[in-house]
Structures are given as structure tokens and as C-alpha cells.
Amino acid sequence: MINAEAVIFYIFVLFVLGGGFFAIFSEQNKNAVTSAFICFFSVGMLMFSLELPFLAVSQILIAAVGLTFLFLMFLILTENKNKTAEKPSSFVRNVISLAVVFLLVVLIAIFIKYGSFSYEGINLNCVMPSTKDISTEMFINYGIPFLFIGLILTSALIGAGVLMSDIKNGKRGNS
């Protein structure tokens, strides 16, 4: 019996895999960015279907919208001179890479299906954490890792600003 949950799941899976496929194999960069946005957004919707709304919203806001904006800014800044930069890659190289990756997928799938991975401990009826629980957990038990990530992000922001200001001021020559 087909249920709505399975239909919605497979629709989003179609968007995830299709978006990822076209993001890699599309010829034009703008199509690749659009396909990547569809892929990231659909991954966020799959997280919604897993009943993880906080993680799904983070995935959609940060990964889908934010990164797509960054990619589009990069395209706007590099579009004028870079229209002919994309070269067709070797057919044999593509076929060998595809075969190796397909073999890897098959091996990992066989391991998960028949290996030592145990499905014991699955608990779908657990209590969902509220926003207060997540914030309490984030700032008490995971305070130091998030502080570390915040420091890295701040240093990356400062470094990116310094690099861009050097480019604008012409301090870095054509070496």
C-alpha cells in the first residue's frame, strides 16, 4: 500500500539526486548553482521529514540560501572574462571515475545491508527536543566547540576582508 510519506520522500530524493547530478554535470555555472540550490533545499526538506526542524532550518538558511548567494556573487564577479573557461573533460576519464564511484557505492551499500551494522536501538517514539532544550544543550554541553567554531568563523571573516581589501588597493602585484 502506497502511503503519502513514501511518495513525499521519493519526490524529495528525486530533487536531491537530480539537483546533485545537474550541479556536477551541467555545462554552465549558473545552471550548476541553481541545481545545487535545489539539492541543498531538498536535503533540508528531508531533514524536516526526519522531524528535525531546527537542523532543517539551519540547512536551508545557511547551506541553501547563504551559499547560493555566495556562489552567485562569485559568478557575477567572474562572469565577464570566464565565459570560455569551461573545457570538455575526457570521456574515458569520466567513465573510469563513474565506474570507481559506482563500485564504491555498491560496496558500502553491501556492507550496510549485510555487514555488522545493527539496527537495534532504533527509537522513533522519543521525545522531540524543544528550542529551549537545544539552546541549553548548545550553550552548556557544546559551548566550547561552538565557541571554537565562532572563533574560526570570525578569523575567516577578517581574513577574507583583508584579502579583498588588498585586491582593491592593488597591494598584491601580478606575481
Place this chain on the structure above:
Amino acid sequence: MEGFLHIGLYHFMTIAIILFAMGILGLVISKNLLKILISVEIMFCGITLNLAALSVYCDITHFEGGMLALSIIMLASLLVAIGLVIALNIYKFKGTTDIDDIGELKG
């Protein structure tokens, strides 16, 4: 047929593996820096989805995998932001984002 209709951990892990493999494939065959960064981000999406599914199916509190996935989302965005700045620098100095053209050594 029943296995396809009852969505479980195996389905989410399969999608995550395929996404990760797609990212590896994109890393291998792409010659454009932008597509390489998109491929890395697709790999991170697969890892995040895997952690989210494991946290739902194997963790009572949903905290461990969720927090780790949130950290990975932040670090992936950081990686892409820095990578795009580096790619923009390369484009300003070399005039291209093709890795075959920018990989040539001097001398």
C-alpha cells in the same frame, strides 16, 4: 516492494552515500573551481543527512548527531566562503578559474 514503501534508516543512509559519491565524482571530473566547491558542499550535505538520520533512529535525545550536523553545516559554509575568496584571488591574478591553467608551475 514493502522495503521501498517503509522509509527507514537504510533509505536515508543510501541517499547520503549517493550524495557523498556524487561529490567525489564532481571533485574528480570537474575542472572549474566553482564546481569543485559545489562538489565539496554536496559531500558535506551527504554527511549531514547521514548524521541527522542516525541521530533520529539511533539516539534517544536527538542531540548528539544534530549538534554535530549543525557544526558541519557551519564549517561547510566557512569552507566555501574561504574557498570562494581564494578562487576570486586566483581569478584576479590568473584570469581564469580552470585548475589546468592555474596548476602550471613557474620556471
